[in-house]
Amino acid sequence: MLSERQLLILKTIVRNYIGTAKPIGSSSLVKEGQLPFSSATIRNEMGIxxxxxxxxxxxxxSGRVPSEQGYRYYVDFLVGKMAIHPTDMQVIQQLFTHDYVEMEELIRKSATILADLTNYTAIVLGPNLQLNRLASFQLIPIGERQVVAILVTTSGHVENHRFTLEAAVSPTDIERVVNILNDKLVNLPLSDIKMRLPREVNQLLKQQTNEFDAIQQLLQNVFHQTPQEKIVFSGQSHILNQPEFSQTAQIRDVIKLLEQRDDVFELVNDVPEGINVMIGEEISNDLFKDFSLITSTYKVDNQKAGVIALLGPTRMSYDHSIQVIDxxxxxxxxxxxxxxxxxNIN
Structure with a gap:
């Protein structure tokens, strides 16, 4: 259990090091008048x-820097509950005054503003497309046994993929498939369609088409190919501007990290709801051992829809970053x- 004096000294060390990136000594804290204690007292407490x-x-x-344990304690118990700066609030509110035609534009601009306000790398995982509902479905023949399936959601997201059929299917049968699916599945959540296909669609397809087996396999492939959420990065260069990563080898590691989009996707996609802070080795990836990751989920109708995140050095400004991301x-x-x-959004 830390004393009030030790808490104040730890908070001051963390905040000074965040601001300067230079090790902190007891004499510097005394000279700058940040603590009402003598140099000897501060030195003794720093030893503890x-x-x-x-x-x-x-x-x-000869100075000291916060350890990962120190940062963890700071984030859990010492981060201030201050109101967000009015200038930051104005910039954020301005983001949501526009009418966005495409979801991707909103996600991209959100990432840009997060990066600009914090000077860290912002990562935004777009809304979970399985929450969307089917708006329309099309099959376009492009060869004797090849079709393009086009799936449009009520949010305007469009997925199209090419598939090879197990057997040739006539244009008439393809038209019947499209009509049946648009009649039975439109406005259903994508997550429900996989279960509804065998219950509500297959019997009709069996009765009204000639190549049921090939069509059934096609539809299983179409609706089991889950649409991928969009992951957007912004401010990658901010990491390279941090003094911790000024050496050539470190820069190479940072670039390698930012290229691991699948690793980053898995990392931010699987976070709990609310705001979470992972520091250094708490992040289950060796490439992130010198970083901290702040994540926050966002919702649509009280369901988790996506994730926004900030990636920076362990010496990141937790107070300000948490305010902005929240x-x-x-x-x-x-x-x-x-x-x-x-x-109203596509």
Whole structure:
């Protein structure tokens, strides 16, 4: 259990190091008048904080820097509950005053604003497309045994994929398939369609088409090929501007990390609801050991729809970043819920 004095010293060390990226010594804290204690007292307390694992010594300086444990304690217990800065609030609110025709435009601009306001790398995972409903379905023959399936959702998202049929299917049968699916499946959530196909569609297809087996296999392939959520990055160069990553080898590692889109997708896609902060080795990927990741989920009609995230050094400004990401996620949830209910976003 840390004393009030130790808490104040730890908070000051963390905030100073976040701001300067330079190891903190007791004399510098006294000179700058940030703490009402003597240099000897601060030095003694810093020794206790080091023994308990909250701060650590660097190889190149006599000063101390926060450890991962120190950052964890700071985030869990010492991050201030301050209101977001009015200028940041104005920029965020401006984002949601536009009428967006395409969902991807909103996701892209959200990522840009997150990166610009924080100077970290922003990652936005677009809404879970399985929450969308089917608006229309088309099959277009492009050869004797090849078709393009076009699936349009009520949010305006379009998926199209080419498939090879197990047997040739006549244009008449293809037209019947399209009519049956649009009659039976339109306005159903994509997540429900896989279950409804055998119950409500297959019997009709069997009665009204000649190549049922080939058609059944085609539709299983179409609706089991889950539409992929969009992942958008912004501000990748911000990481390279951090002093922690100024060496050539470190820059190479950072670039490699940003190229691992699938790894990043899996990392941010599987986070709990609300705001979460992962620091260093808490992130289950060796490439992220020198980073912190702040994530926040956003919702549509109280269902988790997607994730926004900020990636930066462990020395990131947690107070400000949490404020910004929290406000963006709340406003994004309200905006999307309204637009989805009204059917005004594609």
């Amino acid at each position: 904080l080091e023994q308990q694992g909250f701060i650590e010594k660097t190889h190149s300086s 406000e963006v996620s709340k406003d994004l949830s309200r905006f999307l819920t309204t637009r989805y209910d009204e059917g």
